[in-house]
Amino acid sequence: MTEEQLTEQEINEMKGQRSTPKVADQAATQRDLTAWFTRRLESEGGSEVAIPSFQVPESSGMSNITLLFPLRWRDSDGRQRERRCVARLRPAGQRVVFPDYDLSVQYRLMDGLKGRVPVPLLLGLEEDASVLGQPFYVMEHVDGIVPPDIPPMHMGGWVYDDTTPTEREHLWWIGLDAMAQVHSVSWREDGFDFLFGRTPGETAQQQIFSYWEHYLRWAPEDVPVPEYERAFEWFSANRPPDDEAHTGLCWGDARLGNTLFTPDRREVAAVLDWEMSVIGDPVQDLGWWLFLDRSMSDGLGVPRLEGFPGERESIDYWARTTGRDPGACKYYQAWTAFNFGLIMIRTSLCSGLDPLATNFVTPLMEKTLAELKG
Numbered sequence: 001m002t003e004e005q006l007t008e009q010e011i012n013e014m015k016g017q018r019s020t021p022k023v024a025d026q027a028a029t030q031r032d033l034t035a036w037f038t039r040r041l042e043s044e045g046g047s048e049v050a051i052p053s054f055q056v057p058e059s060s061g062m063s064n065i066t067l068l069f070p071l072r073w074r075d076s077d078g079r080q081r082e083r084r085c086v087a088r089l090r091p092a093g094q095r096v097v098f099p100d101y102d103l104s105v106q107y108r109l110m111d112g113l114k115g116r117v118p119v120p121l122l123l124g125l126e127e128d129a130s131v132l133g134q135p136f137y138v139m140e141h142v143d144g145i146v147p148p149d150i151p152p153m154h155m156g157g158w159v160y161d162d163t164t165p166t167e168r169e170h171l172w173w174i175g176l177d178a179m180a181q182v183h184s185v186s187w188r189e190d191g192f193d194f195l196f197g198r199t200p201g202e203t204a205q206q207q208i209f210s211y212w213e214h215y216l217r218w219a220p221e222d223v224p225v226p227e228y229e230r231a232f233e234w235f236s237a238n239r240p241p242d243d244e245a246h247t248g249l250c251w252g253d254a255r256l257g258n259t260l261f262t263p264d265r266r267e268v269a270a271v272l273d274w275e276m277s278v279i280g281d282p283v284q285d286l287g288w289w290l291f292l293d294r295s296m297s298d299g300l301g302v303p304r305l306e307g308f309p310g311e312r313e314s315i316d317y318w319a320r321t322t323g324r325d326p327g328a329c330k331y332y333q334a335w336t337a338f339n340f341g342l343i344m345i346r347t348s349l350c351s352g353l354d355p356l357a358t359n360f361v362t363p364l365m366e367k368t369l370a371e372l373k374g
Contacts, residue, residue, distance in 0.1 A: 029067070029132060030054060033087070036131055037071060040124060045076025064101075064275065065089040065134070068141065084141035085123065090134040095350045097343065098275070099218055103127070105195070106274045107137045112191055117181045118270050144260040144269035147171075152296035153256070154305050165307025167265065172308050173317065175259045178268040179251060179289065180321040183282040187249040195249070196279045204279045205242040209235075211278075212339060219346040223355050227362055231338050231369055240281065240328035248324075252276025254285035255292040283325070286318050287332025288340075291368065294333075295340065299364040334372045337365035 030051050038049040054069035067087040075081050090101050107125045114121075120139040127135045148157035159168065187193060199214075201207035216225070216232055240246065251258075253276045260270040290311055297304040309317070319326045341361035348355035 026054065030069075032131055033067075033069070036124075036126065037073070041073050046073045049073040064091055083123075085138050086120070086141050087132075087136050087138045089132060089136040090129075092134050093350075097346050097350060099215070101275065103135050103137055105198075106277075108194065109192065109274050109277055110139075113182075113185070116185055116190070118178060118268050120270050142260055142270045144262055145265065146260050146272070147257050149257050152300060152302075154297040154302050155300065160305065163265070163307075165305075168305055168307030169309060171256065171259075171261060171265065172314070174261075174266075174268050175256050176289070176314065176318055177321065178259060178271050179254055179285055180318065182251045182254075182271070183248055183285070183322045183324065185249045187247070187279055192249050192279070195277060203242050204247045205239060205281065208278055208280050209239070212342075215342055219342050219349075220355070221349060223345060223349070225342075225345065227366055228338060228342060231334075231365065234369065234373075235331075235335055235338065238331070240331050242281075246281040246283075246325065246328075247279060248282040250278050250280045250282055251285050252278060252288075254288045256289070257292070281328060281332070282322065283318075283327075283329050284332040284335065286315065286326065287329050287334075288336045290314060290329070291333045291336040291340065294368075295337075295361060295364055299360050330372050334365070334368045337361060337368045341365045 030053070033054070034049055034051045037051070038046075041047075041049055050072045051069050052072070054067045057066060057068055065088070067089070069085055069087070070082060071085050072080070072082045088103070088106075090103050091097070104125060104127060107122060110119045111122055113119050120142050123138040123140060125135075125137040126132075129135055145158065147153040147159045151157055151160075153159040159171070163171070185192065187195070196204065197207070199207045199211045201210045213232065216228060220228075251271065251274070253273045258271070258273045259268055260272055261267070262269045293304070293308070315326045315329050318324075341359060341364075344359045344361050345355040348358050
């Protein structure tokens with residue numbers, strides 16, 4: 001399907017939510033993006049700015065609107081330039097996946113990570129919703145390849161069809177290395193303290209629990225979720241250590257599917273999707289990484305691909321690489337199941353589906369929690 005064939009309804013179906021008016025109106029989006037870049041580039045001596053097309057990729061994700069487009073202009077020396085770009089727009093509509101979505105926080109976070117963690121080059125933030133219907137930021141497109149969500153990599157796609165067990169092991173370890181780079185950041189000294197205090201609570205852990213307690217009340221709307229109510233009570237009563245030694249910058253949506261690998265698959269080209277980043281215990285990223293992988297194999301009733309390292313190997317590797325305590329990893333795997341299950345319920349509602357019939361995570365969440373309790 002080409003971008004010319006996309007209708008407003010098709011874009012909405014891709015996103016599982018309502019798109020912004022100007023994304024549905026492709027001509028207006030191209031015109032207004034061109035005008036936005038013209039203002040920015042003319043201040044640097046640029047001219048003849050053009051955006052010939054844009055597209056909304058099917059892999060845009062659950063909680064944002066993504067545009068891909070080429071940008072062309074002449075620089076101050078008269079040379080023709082071209083850059084492939086990615087724009088991410090704040091989601092709009094009556095139903096969204098997350099109750100708060102501050103693009104400026106994501107932008108500031110990625111800007112602070114450059115040189116520390118592989119992230120795309122940022123090209124600009126626009127907080128005025130009148131330009132495209134919602135605030136947005138633009139970054140340079142990075143060449144690479146990402147393990148697919150659809151189909152899950154243990155069921156199909158390039159990881160399934162076109163990698164050897166040795167290559168899969170390499171992807172796993174360099175992905176964990178990239179995660180460890182995030183965890184090596186000093187969130188106070190390196191200027192990431194703006195992530196702290198965005199929800200109620202005196203400590204990072206209290207703030208995280210405050211957020212997810214609110215999410216538990218907000219996300220399911222009128223759908224009964226007694227399993228999650230009971231799970232939250234248990235998690236609240238059995239919290240891991242909460243002190244400075246267990247506090248750091250967390251990627252948030254830490255998984256192989258958010259890791260962009262170079263085309264030759266030898267290195268990590270970029271770490272993607274920072275919308276769930278928080279200050280917390282970095283081992284929760286490891287728990288998220290391990291559970292999301294399990295959910296796409298055990299959760300779907302398919303065997304895990306040969307070559308990917310196991311849980312114990314991964315925990316030990318992360319601990320050696322970061323020098324951090326992995327003791328709460330089992331807890332955070334179950335906590336991830338709770339978080340991810342609620343997100344899947346919310347995503348189903350946004351897509352107009354029955355969350356009780358479509359959510360495969362709930363049984364795995366109960367199984368994971370039972371394993372944790374022993």
